[in-house]
Amino acid sequence: MALELHPLEQFKTAKLIPIHIGGIDASFTNASLFMCLAVVVASALVILGARRRDLVPGRWQSIAEVSYEFIAKMIDDNVGHEGRQYFPFLFTLFMFVLFGNLLGLTPYGYVFTGQIIVTFALAVVVFIGVTLIGIIRHGFRFLSFFVPHGVPFVLLIILVPIEVLSYFIRPFTLSIRLFANMMAGHTMLAIFGGFVAVLGIAGILPLSVDVLLIFLELLVAVLQAYVFTILSCLYLRDAIHLH
């Protein structure tokens, strides 16, 4: 018996509804399906949770309130009060990544946050948005961001390019962190899952490892959504306050 399933098979995108518009392949894939699902589930949770507004919240209302307050507090702590106007975006970002990660863990699920292009697109949206906010708020003064304070002029020739480069590296580290965590976890689950069928009765061992790994992956799914959002918050703080 060979390993029938390749551990990386799960990351393949499958075209569910082929759509071609003017030579561009815009097919509806399983990744698109799960993105739609993430949006629907996250929206349903918040909308249904906010429908009944009891003073003593029920279960659904609690979930909606806790997630709202979690992000609101994160913004207050990391960006400050000016950050509140960006709450809708950051909340959406958090819920989208969180439900992308969590839905990927469901059986027959597909983890779209395990695709570098998805996380990179998200990170680039954050990066461009934050840069534009910085430029709109501060105009040319935004460029002073790249000039370290109190450094002799000769050193500036070296330091400014380094600062600019580390600024442009941000979307890459942001996207690779999320993508690598999700992909590594799901590959590990698949590898141990592959052993289960091969080993027969001894397959109970890798199966128990998988059960434990699922809990770890649940933790990682929530944590990475949190890390993604808090890093976006920190970038936003830089843009608003220029330190």
Next chain:
Amino acid sequence: MDEHEKSDPLRELGERLDKARRAQQRPERAAPSEDTSSALAYGLRVGLELVVAIVVAVLIGWALDKWLGTRPWGMIGFFFLGVAAGMVNVYRTVRGLGMAVGYRRDRKTGTEANWDEDED
């Protein structure tokens, strides 16, 4: 003797309050080596910071070379720039200066130090 007995419950309460406060307060910044899984994550993060900086810099240098026809020089220059930027980023991460570009000291390093440990 009388006085001692009177102050005892108060002192006891104070001690209990102190203990509860200490238990609630999270340690300012635990050493990353305290437990292996977080140390591994910390190491991975530092590695990611360094490697991504170099890779991105080399790619930029390569693209500039292709565009301007300055074959090896852009790539060589940007390689060293990438190493420098990577090291600066690693330094910032380790010192808990956060992801901020620039060297101005951050007043709110506490929050950033916390999320440092929180990452898996």
